Amino acid sequence: MDNRKLALERAQELKENINDYLEAQKNIETGFKMADRSAANKNKLLNFYNASEDDWNSWTWQMKNRISDVDTLKAFLNLSEDEAKELRDLSNQYRWAISPYYFSLIDFDNYRDSTIFKQAVPDIREASDDGEDDPMSESTTSPAPRITRRYPDRLIINVSNQCPMYCRHCQRRRNFGETDEHATMDQLKEAINYVKANPEIRDVLITGGDSLMLSNKVLDWLLGEVNDIEHVEIKRLGTRALVTLPQRINEELCEIIAKYPPIYISSQFNSPMEITPETQKATDMLIKAGAVLGNQAVLLKDINDDPHVMKKLNHELLKVRIRPYYIFHAKTVKGTSHFITKIETGINIMEHLRGYTSGLAIPTYIVNAPGGYGKTPLLPEYMVSTSEDDITIRTWEKRVLQYPNKTY
Structure with a gap:
């Protein structure tokens, strides 16, 4: 048999390996595919708030108008009386808030099936969950105010409990509190002094909450302080603003980021619906400012625990120049057990990525070791x-x- 015939037979075999994905992806919603529906929802929200396009594009307007009450939800979603009562009861126990932008991504007519709704709106199962408040033992791995240290050469500075949205699966739900609070300047100075006193630290992750909830003035100061430490080689910003509030990425912020290279930005996109034209505008601006973008998805039941959905998520990320970096197995945080999958689910997803798509689209599957002992990769x-x-x-x-x- 000649080589060309062998190659054609092999090509046909490879095509058959991807047929199931090609068929499945037709029914996977993405932010770009559903852009018209989201735009219609946006107009409904603008009318509700009597707001303008300029308001919508202002991140401070988005923050001031976060949705956190059942009556506003009912203005757009056909909640049953039982659902409304459950949400009111849950609101007395758990804080929640959704930016109008992120809310606009929900399929208002089929919200119960929406991956956006499930991440944003409290679920009655949160109230009967016996998970842990701090499964990563952050409270016992904090050698200085606002510092978490679990590795030899890197650490976290936790700068705020504020987020554009309080994700229902959040690993730091214990920090939500009743009000938004940033670290004080004294706390931030103590954290900086700790980094200065430990020359083995070459990588600093500024996170929260959400690092981009700091004012531009404070963020500029903090990045400047870290940048001036000779042994720090890399600055990282942990943020979900690219997902829930892309309006936060504006010219002033990008000017700050451009001042302190290299800055790596870690996002958390969990659903292909979260990658939108607004996302692309924000990533284009950040990349122009010199930032390097990566994604740390969380494996969530009924959100992305399907190999085809996870593959589509990673493909959509690459299209807006975000590199898939990690898939985190969901942690046993109190109130989040309904999101947790079996480990075998994650391994199966990895089996359906390696070889079936480009290496750029294959993140590392990670389980966080109990007791704060760090990330452990799992592979088939x-x-x-x-x-x-x-x-x-x-x-x-x-x-x-x-x-x-x-x-x-």
Whole structure:
């Protein structure tokens, strides 16, 4: 058989490997595919608030008009009386708030199936959950105010409990509180002094809450202080504003980011519906300012626990120049157990990524070790056995092959 015929047969075999995804993706909603529906929802919200396009594009307007009451939800969603009562009861126990922008991404007519609604609006199952307040043991890995340290050469500075939206699966739900509070300047100075006193720290992640909820003035000062520490090589910003409040990415913010390279921005997109034309505008601005963008998705039941949905999410991320970095297994945080999947679900997703799509679209699947002992990568088993002269490997197609394991 000639080589061309062999190649054509192999190409046909490869095409058959992706047919199920090509069929499934037709029914996967994305922010770009559903842009017209979201725009119609936006107009309904603007009419409700008697607001303008300029208001909508203002991140401070979005923050002032976050939705956090049942009556406003009912103005757009056909909540049943039972649902409304449950939400009112839950509102007395758990804080919640949704930016108008993120709310506009919900399918108002089919909100119960919306991945946006499920991440944003409290669920009655939150009230009967016996998870942990602090499964990552952040309280016992904080050697200085606002510092979390779990690794030799890097640490977190937690600057705020404020977010554009209080995600129902958040690992720091215990910090929501009743009001938005930023770190005090004294606390931030103590955190900076800790970094200065420990020359092995080369990587500083500024997060919260959401790091971009700081004012531009404070963020400029803080990045400048960290940038001036000689042994710090990398500054990172942890934010979900790209997802829930892309209006926060404006010219003044980008001017600040451009001053202190290299800055890496870690986002958290969990659904293809979250990647919108507004997202692309924000990422274009950040990239022009020199930022490097990555995504840390959380594996969530009924949100993205399907191999085709996760693949589509990663493809949509790459299209707006965000590199898929991690998939986190959901943590056992009190109030979030209805989001938690089996570990096997994550492994199965990884099985359906490796080989089936480009390496750029394959993040690392991570479980956070109990007790604050850090990120642990989990992978399907590709090495079957070893011997003195060779190893047995399993390919992404489950072909079992021998590979030489010796020096020459």
